[in-house]
Amino acid sequence: MGMTIGEKIIARAAGVDQVKPGDIHTVTLDRMMSNDGTTHLTVDMYHNKLKHPRIADPEKVVFIMDHNVPADSAKTAAAHRKMRDFARENNIKLYEGQGVCHQIMMEDYVCPGELIFGADSHTTTYGALGAFGTGVGCTDFLYAMVTGQSWVMVPETIRFNLHGKLREGVYPRDLILTIIGDIGANGANYKIMEFAGDGEHAMSINDRFVLCNLTVEAGAKAGICEPDEKVVEYCREHGREVVHMFKSDEDAVYAAVYDYDLDKIEPVCVRPDFVDNFALLSDVKKEKVAIDEAFVGSCNNGRIDEMRQAAAVLKGRKVSPKVRMLIAPASQAVYLQALEEGLITIFMEAGAMVMNTNCSVCWGACQGVIGENEVLITTGTRNFKGRSGAPSSKVYMANAAVCAASAVAGYICGPEDL
């Protein structure tokens, strides 16, 4: 029987020829990533719960500080210190303030066909390069780090065939938010969302990051784009050679198959307080929703493409005095490229705040925290109640161009309305 990409990756990691949904397999992990959101807890468990603590292969473990960077409190600093000391003692590669974990993983590590655990839900991002990345909790992470292995239950796969091309002014973020709106916040629970078709192959790697990153918001265990030459090229540019490149078999079995015509997708503006609270921008903008803050960045939308999208809107314009606008490039590489292209200058001249490369507003704990009853429009990953500040605040989600346009106008609108 044929297998999907995700099934093939699990089969490889389990050392078996064939897997099928529902099977439970012991797998050897290709990589494990943990960030400062939880690493200190993992370290505590490592020291307190294990009789013979050891790390199977430090080379496969990566620690990345990105959530509270630079540290915003003595408590955070203590957690960071624990992480830093542990990394030093155990020869684990540590990144500090160099970017959002998933972006660094994509730039420096991920290869197609790999099975990767990350102690962060948006680890699904790695599917953009044809890898199986999934988020786990501290306990799972600890077990994986200590043994180099873990168990997985093989998920069912939902196939999304993408056709054609997104229209100008419509971005992959609009597409994935539309899909989540269609299938619901639990529509792909425990499943793999697989993207393929001519529309997928026409997309840049950057665009695929955006798709796979948000699949977890539909409950998916992984989001995987069918890899192609673009993946090989991306990996080569970043100093890596591709070994495995899995595609789904013709006779692979899917839990469901959806077809999307990309040219039918319109700009989206998700309403508070759930990611599947779908609305079209054209509807929301009729309400002239006044905003207090706008954010462009995050592991979903903090790459050079989104920097360019925001800059195209902000060039020669000013952020409304009623709005605080924060822009956080997702990594130092993105920041440097944006510097070179003059985008950072455009942002700063427009009155936006260019943040250090980190999770920033999307994490909602230390930068651009919003207050009582304030309204944020964001390119971040989530709009849950209180995610970016006070429980009474409201978060709308849209693409980078819409966030930038809204920052200029002071209320939710598209670039075409300026």
Place this chain on the structure above:
Amino acid sequence: MKEFTGKVWVLGDDIDTDIIIPTEYLALPTIDDMKQYGFYPLRPELPGLIQEGDIIVAGKNFGCGSSREQAPEIIKALKVSCVIAKSYARIFFRNSINNGLLLIENDQIQDAVKEGDTLTVRVGEALVAGDKEYPIASLPDNLMEILNAGGLVRAMQRRNGILKED
């Protein structure tokens, strides 16, 4: 002449405003919310121990550092009757007067008392510790006016004709 007696808390030289109230707590909505963090980096237990009418005795340069007015306000909110120090930093000095917190300059009492002793203050005249007296100066008239009005807010209210005299 005003006279009062209180228990002494002893602090050292250069007690800065970040010690009196760390920046971290400055955004709390009210002085009452902040006062529990008074002297936090140095003596976190103090706010819980200080009783109404107690006296702080410190060394030189008390209140150096930032302009945060919460510093004298917190000392006042802890119901400290006065601070006696060898010298004061200037912004803290102005802020204290403006908030009606009595500051006394004296450089001998530090050797005469220890923490827990009681001390009597005869305002503008002397400090009395045991059977010894230490003379203290009175403040300039313009400052006494503000202090006597109960702080600058009340002085301005009087100017603007909205002060209901007690």
Place this chain on the structure above:
Amino acid sequence: MGSTLIEKIIQHNTGIEKVTPGQIVTVDVDRVMIHDIFIPFAADKFKEMGFTKLWDPDKVVLIYDHMVPAAKVEDSRHFRIGDAFAAEQGMTHVHRTDGICHQLMTEMRYAKPGDIVFGTDSHTTTYGSVGCFSTGIGYTEMAGILGTGKLWIRVPETIRVVIDGKLPDNVMSKDIILRILGDLRADGATYRSLEFTGSAVKEMSVAARTTMSNMAVECGAKCGLFAPDEKTCEYSGVSMEEVSWLYGDEDAEYVKTLTYRAEDLVPVCACPSQVDNIKNISEVEGTPLDQVFIGSCTNGRLEDLATAAKILEGKKVAIRTIVTPASRQIYLDAVKAGYMSTLAKAGCIITTPGCGLCCGRSGGILTDGERVLATNNRNFLGRMGTNKVQIYLGSPASAAASAVTGRITMPEAAVRL
């Protein structure tokens, strides 16, 4: 008998022919600055005092910097209160995300030579670098000024600081002011005015002077003044004729004169946890560090970033190194000059302009047992985290050199713009 610089400014403002130290006078305030932490309190007191209108909205500047970007849910409440007060009072000089108040006050030319300016922050002494008498006050006094435009002051005595000669290449103005603090001690100039002069001072950029005026408050000074010259005039947009009266007379009465030979000065740092605990870098060289911070109203200017970039060019930082430019304009200038690219390539964490770590609310807080070398103005206990954090203060050159090695390190030449 002649007058000191501060006396001349007070005389000019009040019209009193000759003021003497100790005299209490009332001045007409040229400009005030209120920052985000204290605006709710100043606005409250203003109303409580019975005022309804600002004495002159054009003379009031509101700047958000300590809480930018907001690090806590309560922070934006300060912005909302400030915005509402500014709208109600018709204020136009409001800076919400443009950088640190003390940088903006001279950069935007709100504080000019000969002016008298008060601010709700202790480092308001900073504008002395352009020959402006500026000093920090509390929010209650600020509220009083907002209603009346006036404030009483005691005419301060003046300490004259003469620095002659040529500075060694690796000595920055930060090293000089730290040395002065060490000599005067933390309360050595309380209530007094510092007046800086000498051939080494003449050579300094306005930015370098600003570092010294900024830290004048750390020895208790009411202000730290430099007589304006061509550089000041260009920076502040005034003519030399307008400021020709602004200098301290040779025959004025100075309570004390400190004299330094620039050639004798060396890189120094303030060791934990007092600003006057000064040691030569050579004495503490090799001390392991956990973090370096380059920024603040003391040392977050272009010249400071240029120095850091030159030292870090082609290298990688060994420890976390946080760079926080003092203003939006400085950030833009640093991008243009290529410093940001150099600093990012070296691995620095470049944050958005603001007070950042210096005010201890975010931007790189530390924990027990950690050591930081920082270019800002205070190393008080608990200022940047727990009371077991050790804070060393030094110049941007020393900070950058130490970032490369991870230990306190003697710097190479600084950049002078």
